[in-house]
Amino acid sequence: WCYHLPSCNDTTWPRISLQYCSGSRQSPINIVSASATPNEKLTEFTFFNVISWDLSEQYDSLQFHLHWGNGSSVPGAEHTVDGKRYPMEVQIFFNVYFVHLSCTFSIAAGFSLDDLLVGVDRTKYYRYLGSLTTPACNEAVVWTVFKEPIKVSKDLIDLFSTTLHFNDSMSPLMTNVYRSLQPAQKVWTQSIKASASTTCFSLVYQTVIEGSGDCLVLVIFCIYFKLL
Numbered sequence: 001w002c003y004h005l006p007s008c009n010d011t012t013w014p015r016i017s018l019q020y021c022s023g024s025r026q027s028p029i030n031i032v033s034a035s036a037t038p039n040e041k042l043t044e045f046t047f048f049n050v051i052s053w054d055l056s057e058q059y060d061s062l063q064f065h066l067h068w069g070n071g072s073s074v075p076g077a078e079h080t081v082d083g084k085r086y087p088m089e090v091q092i093f094f095n096v097y098f099v100h101l102s103c104t105f106s107i108a109a110g111f112s113l114d115d116l117l118v119g120v121d122r123t124k125y126y127r128y129l130g131s132l133t134t135p136a137c138n139e140a141v142v143w144t145v146f147k148e149p150i151k152v153s154k155d156l157i158d159l160f161s162t163t164l165h166f167n168d169s170m171s172p173l174m175t176n177v178y179r180s181l182q183p184a185q186k187v188w189t190q191s192i193k194a195s196a197s198t199t200c201f202s203l204v205y206q207t208v209i210e211g212s213g214d215c216l217v218l219v220i221f222c223i224y225f226k227l228l
Helices: 154-163
Strands: 050-052 055-057 061-068 088-094 104-106 125-130 141-151 187-189 201-209 217-226
Touching: 061 154
Parallel strands: 088 201, 141 217
Antiparallel strands: 050 055, 061 088, 061 104, 125 141, 125 187, 201 217
């Protein structure tokens, strides 16, 4: 599978991976904030133990995976919020065993997820059940999308689509490496309505937690990014 060729881009994935990629609980989706259902079980997240809505285990982070469009002018986050797509999505994987995404980076020793979330209110987010966004598109995923932003520079977002290539330096630049939107799913949020977020860039933290068979839990931490 791929993103940039008609013979293997995301329109072909339902044929490549028959079991899941054409399923009924696929990701990403557009999150409609006004339609989100209040749920009192959605409590604050911590990263020492992943705790919220019956998730209570300890996991080790392994890798970053990223999705983007074409610089800051063409957004490439996989999920949209109220129809708005943001420039980039960063995914953090925990004890992953069968997932492959567009671009992978190892996490340095001593790195703290808390360092990436300074100032983000972890009590305000959306939650829904979906799938992996690449083949095999397994429908065993819990997505979490934070509502509050952190800041990132335009130059940083532009860097990915102007320096990275699909294969080698002679191949096309890596642009528009994200899956198209899938049919809507039921979305939950906190019982107390959060204030509307401002227009800004976004980054998605996606976490894969080890399981057995299809019992994989994927927790998405989505943070909107304002320009510095």
